[in-house]
Amino acid sequence: MSIPDDRPATWFVTGTSRGLGLELAVQVLERGDNLAATTRSVERLASALAGRVDTAKLLALEVDLRDAAAVAGAVEQTTARFGALDVVVNNAGYGFLAAVEETSVDEVRDMLDVQVVGVWNVLRAALPVLRNQRSGHIVTVSSVLGLTAVPGWALYCAGKFAVEGISEALAGEVADFGVEVTIVEPGYFRTDFLTTDSLGLPAATSDGYPAIREMVQSHLELQGSQLGDPVKGAERIVAKVVDGGGPLRLILGSDSHAYATAKVEALQANLDDARDTAARTDHATLAEGVSA
Structure with missing residues (x-):
């Protein structure tokens, strides 16, 4: 077991105002554990949690994950409020659907700043605490597109491939300190990931990629009928942390399993x-x- 069994565990979870991160926040609080939840909008998180769960053990933090000092401050606030840090979940991110040629330098930097630099900032801030106490669990929410790539998802895959590599290396680095690492690889889950609020699209497109335009449209139309259930996905993540041990990777969804197998x-x-x-x-x- 990678979390304490004699007191409530303290979780630090990024990207909690929607999707899988929101369901994870709900289930952590339902367990009676402490939760430091980072988000781009504390108001949106409060609205999403209202009426669903008791928030007495919630520390909501509006944090720009690209800002290393802000992330370090959030971890410090967490340990100051709860006196512990047991589970770190890097979940924040967004999709981006475009051909490689269509993806601008700013769009590349924005994605990688959140999806790679942001993850690294959280790890740098949290690892000294976990390493010194010689216990804890780090969860990286990747994607099946961190294992395989498909046309149109190059930028998103670039970020997820990167965090897979970071997490694999990290698992070896921290094993002797009693810290576990899990990489979560979901398929398509029925969240708002495929809405225009969450899915990045290129500022400029090319007439040379009609198949990509068709893919964008088909993905937007898929919204609401994705195979994965975010409640069940969050349950699997919580169970993996509570039980401890097991494989490095947690595959979520039969579609994810099929893509990974191929x-x-x-x-x-x-x-x-x-x-x-x-x-x-x-x-x-x-x-x-x-x-x-």
Whole structure:
């Protein structure tokens, strides 16, 4: 178990005013645990939680995750208010759907500042606490598009591929301190992720990518009929943290499992194809030593 069983756990969760983050916030508070919930709008979070759950153990924090000092201050407020920090969930993010050619430098920087730099800021602020107490659990909400890429999602995939790499490395770095790491890989969940409020679109488009335009329209029309249930998704995340242990990755959704399986099969086919040729670039003497 990566959280205490003799007192309420303290969770620090980013991106809590909607979607999977909101459902996670509700379930953490329903457990009677403490919650530091970051959001871009405290008012929107309060409205979303109103009437659903007792907020006595909620610390709502309006934080720009791109601001390292602000993030560090939020972690300090959390430990000052609750006297502990046990679970850190990097959940904040947004989608972006465009061809690579259509994606501007500012759109790239904005996405990666939130999805990569923001995650890193949270980790830098929280890790000294977890490492010194030699316990805790870090959850990175990635996506199946952190494992595989499809046309139109290049920028979103770039960010999610990055946090997958960060989290894999981190898991090895903190294991000896009793800190667990989990990477969550959801498929399409029935949140507002595919609405124009959450889904970034390019400032300028090209006539050369009609398939991308069709994909954008089909995704907007998919809103409300996605396969995944965010309540069940949050339940799985909470259970993974409470139980502790298990695999590094938590796959959520049969669609996510299918996409990930296809990627593994394609990668295996690639490895099989390269089995007899990969060693041709090895230094001859070193290669002989390895084979021996």
